[in-house]
Amino acid sequence: MSGFFERIALAMTGRRNPWGGGPGKGGGDDAGGDSGGEQTGGDGPSPPDGPRNPWLPSGSPPGERPDRPRRSASIEDIFRQRGPEGPRRGPGRPGGPNFRFPERPGGGSWFPILMGGIALVWLGVSMVHQVGPKEQGIVTTVGKYSRTLSPGLHVTLPWPVEQVDVENVSEVRLVRIPEGNGEKLILTGDQNLVDLTYLIRWNIKDLKQFKFQLAEPEETVSEVAEAAMRASVAEQTLDDTFSGAGRAEIEERVRRRMQVVLDAYRAGIAVQGVEIDKTDPPEFVVEAFKDVSAAEQDADAARNVARQYSAQLLAQAQGEAEAFNKVYTEYRLAPEVTRRRMYYETMERVLGKTDKTVIETPGVTPYLALPELRRRAKEAAAPAPAGGQ
Numbered sequence: 001m002s003g004f005f006e007r008i009a010l011a012m013t014g015r016r017n018p019w020g021g022g023p024g025k026g027g028g029d030d031a032g033g034d035s036g037g038e039q040t041g042g043d044g045p046s047p048p049d050g051p052r053n054p055w056l057p058s059g060s061p062p063g064e065r066p067d068r069p070r071r072s073a074s075i076e077d078i079f080r081q082r083g084p085e086g087p088r089r090g091p092g093r094p095g096g097p098n099f100r101f102p103e104r105p106g107g108g109s110w111f112p113i114l115m116g117g118i119a120l121v122w123l124g125v126s127m128v129h130q131v132g133p134k135e136q137g138i139v140t141t142v143g144k145y146s147r148t149l150s151p152g153l154h155v156t157l158p159w160p161v162e163q164v165d166v167e168n169v170s171e172v173r174l175v176r177i178p179e180g181n182g183e184k185l186i187l188t189g190d191q192n193l194v195d196l197t198y199l200i201r202w203n204i205k206d207l208k209q210f211k212f213q214l215a216e217p218e219e220t221v222s223e224v225a226e227a228a229m230r231a232s233v234a235e236q237t238l239d240d241t242f243s244g245a246g247r248a249e250i251e252e253r254v255r256r257r258m259q260v261v262l263d264a265y266r267a268g269i270a271v272q273g274v275e276i277d278k279t280d281p282p283e284f285v286v287e288a289f290k291d292v293s294a295a296e297q298d299a300d301a302a303r304n305v306a307r308q309y310s311a312q313l314l315a316q317a318q319g320e321a322e323a324f325n326k327v328y329t330e331y332r333l334a335p336e337v338t339r340r341r342m343y344y345e346t347m348e349r350v351l352g353k354t355d356k357t358v359i360e361t362p363g364v365t366p367y368l369a370l371p372e373l374r375r376r377a378k379e380a381a382a383p384a385p386a387g388g389q
Contacts, residue, residue, distance in 0.1 A: 126159040134170035136207045139163070148208055169207055172272055175200040175222050177229075185282055186230055192238040193285075197278040198251075200225045200258075202271050209268030217267060221258075225274070228257035247276050 130153055131137045137149035139156055140163050149164065156162040176199050178184045185193045202221055204210045214220050232253040233241060240246030251274045258271045281289040331338040 123158050127155055127157065129154050129156060129164045129166070131166055132168070134168055135166050136169050137164045137166045138207055138211050140165070145208060145212060165211065167204060167207055167210075169204040172201050172203050173218075175202070175218065175225065177222060177226060183283065184226075186233045188236060188238045188241055189234055190237045193282050194233065194238060194241050195278070195280045195282055196229065196233065196241075196276060198225075198229060198254075199275045199277055200271065201273045201275070202269050204268060205270040206268030209266050211268075213266045213268060217269065220265065220267060221262070221269060224258050224261050225254065228254045228261070229274075231257060242279055247279065251276055 129137060129149065131149050131151045133151045135151060137154070139146040139149060141157070142161065146162065149166075154164075156164060176197075178197065183195050184197065186196050188194055200221060210217055229250075232250045235253070236246050236250060241250065254274045255271050258274070262269045262271065280286075327338065327342070
């Protein structure tokens with residue numbers, strides 16, 4: 001480029017050919033501007049020491065002149081015929097340097113109208129804003145908070161003076177802890193570990209605080225939820241954590257703790273709810289935990305059997321006590337008769353289980369094999385089996 005501009009400067013002076021050599025190289029000031037002429041010395045003509053004439057045909061000797069005289073190229077000819085991209089097109093060809101926009105019927109140009117339309121579209125896009133029914137917009141003037149837009153159509157100053165950021169404030173957003181299939185071990189109140197997976201539901205209640213108070217609101221919600229969950233689980237035992245009532249109490253405590261902390265941060269976030277999805281023992285103690293659970297189930301079954309037997313004995317004792325109370329009432333009315341009847345019933349109940357019969361009548365054999373006789377009578381009266389016919 002430096003050589004190109006040097007040649008242009010030489011051509012503008014009108015004294016040197018831009019394709020000629022420097023001083024003492026055979027350059028001249030004639031109209032032809034030929035720097036390829038012969039130089040003579042004491043011994044005759046000597047070959048030129050300048051560069052070859054660019055108008056000579058290819059392969060011609062450096063000192064040969066063209067067949068017809070030529071004139072030096074002016075700066076206008078240089079820029080008219082050649083450019084950075086090569087030979088320029090003629091003025092009559094489409095896309096040339098003389099191409100012009102179509103004119104209006106009155107002879108004016110369409111360019112101002114086109115630029116005005118682009119400016120109007122830009123103003124309409126940057127100044128008119130539609131805020132949805134569940135959305136709010138934050139307007140910042142040169143980067144500083146200006147106002148909050150409610151749902152509807154609003155007009156602001158064009159960008160970059162005022163910018164509008166629209167957010168859905170009614171949408172319930174979810175944060176799952178831990179993310180994916182990770183493990184989150186939390187220590188319970190009775191020094192046991194439990195693997196908890198839970199879900200946090202929240203939304204925006206103050207868009208200004210949400211946008212300008214916290215740098216990373218979603219990460220803050222996650223960290224506050226984890227801290228509140230650890231504090232709440234530490235107040236419960238392992239069995240309460242696994243039970244439905246204990247889990248509901250933990251969820252409510254976590255929600256309250258999170259809301260208190262986020263309000264202290266002025267985060268502009270409302271915690272809608274906490275849902276515990278999974279409560280499992282750690283993976284490395286699952287087998288031992290299953291053994292403990294099986295032993296606890298066996299213990300519960302044994303306790304249930306003992307309670308049933310205790311209830312049965314208690315009911316029987318209460319029945320006997322009620323019967324005794326009735327007998328005592330009859331005894332008070334007729335003591336002698338009641339006493340004799342009780343004696344007979346007791347002797348019948350005791351002697352009815354023996355194989356001996358005592359008879360006090362004189363002249364009767366003291367022993368009668370009555371049980372043996374009853375057994376034989378029962379065998380004789382029993383029907384013969386069907387296979388013996």
